[in-house]
Amino acid sequence: MQLHVTLTSPYARMARIMVLEKGLEDRVEIVEAQTRRPDSPYYEINPSGRVPCLVRDDGIGMEESAAICAYLDYLDGAPTFDPPPDEAGWEIRRLEAAARSMLDGVALWGREYLYRSENERSPTIIAHETERAKRMFDFFEAEIDSPALRGDFNMAQMTLACTVLLDYSRRGFEWRRDCPKLAAWADEMAERPSIEATTPPTAA
Numbered sequence: 001m002q003l004h005v006t007l008t009s010p011y012a013r014m015a016r017i018m019v020l021e022k023g024l025e026d027r028v029e030i031v032e033a034q035t036r037r038p039d040s041p042y043y044e045i046n047p048s049g050r051v052p053c054l055v056r057d058d059g060i061g062m063e064e065s066a067a068i069c070a071y072l073d074y075l076d077g078a079p080t081f082d083p084p085p086d087e088a089g090w091e092i093r094r095l096e097a098a099a100r101s102m103l104d105g106v107a108l109w110g111r112e113y114l115y116r117s118e119n120e121r122s123p124t125i126i127a128h129e130t131e132r133a134k135r136m137f138d139f140f141e142a143e144i145d146s147p148a149l150r151g152d153f154n155m156a157q158m159t160l161a162c163t164v165l166l167d168y169s170r171r172g173f174e175w176r177r178d179c180p181k182l183a184a185w186a187d188e189m190a191e192r193p194s195i196e197a198t199t200p201p202t203a204a
Helices: 010-021 065-074 087-114 123-143 155-164 180-190 193-197
Strands: 002-005 029-032 053-055 061-063
Touching (some): 002 010, 010 087, 061 065
Parallel strands (some): 002 029
8 A cells, every 4th residue: 555645744744644553664655745736736636635545455546534543443444543432441532623613714724934935925725823822732731631642642632743743843833831731741642653654854
């Protein structure tokens, strides 16, 4: 199988983390995709141009990090990241959904800064996503002691880690001072081997 990624995408990072967590390095080849350029050959593999995209052994491609992570988790017939249908499992799903909402907003915010010239940026989007990010950092500062975020590694933790470990300095945003518990948690997560191994080579 081939997993098409960019090394700075937090969504692709989740899929790369799953490959390592499940010990699938010999089954899944990591391929760097060429995105955001006209006529990229990657668009023949995935017309949307988004990453990650997993091309399975049957030649069929699938995108969207949550779907790919679930597929890789079940590949060995012994899934460990699928939450059980009980109260603890729904807590994991609740916090995963919140973390993904946070990531989606931060990603939109980042695109305004990183891929648009200053005269093309939308002050409205930047202001809206800045305020959303502040609320979400405060939310997770209050939630960080939840057993779902302190127990066995799961999709809520993976999604939140890939969100808070982005380089916010490039967006002129500092959150660690106001969220010390979340900052300490992020530092612990950064030392997990699969997360450390997928650290972006440059700021995302």
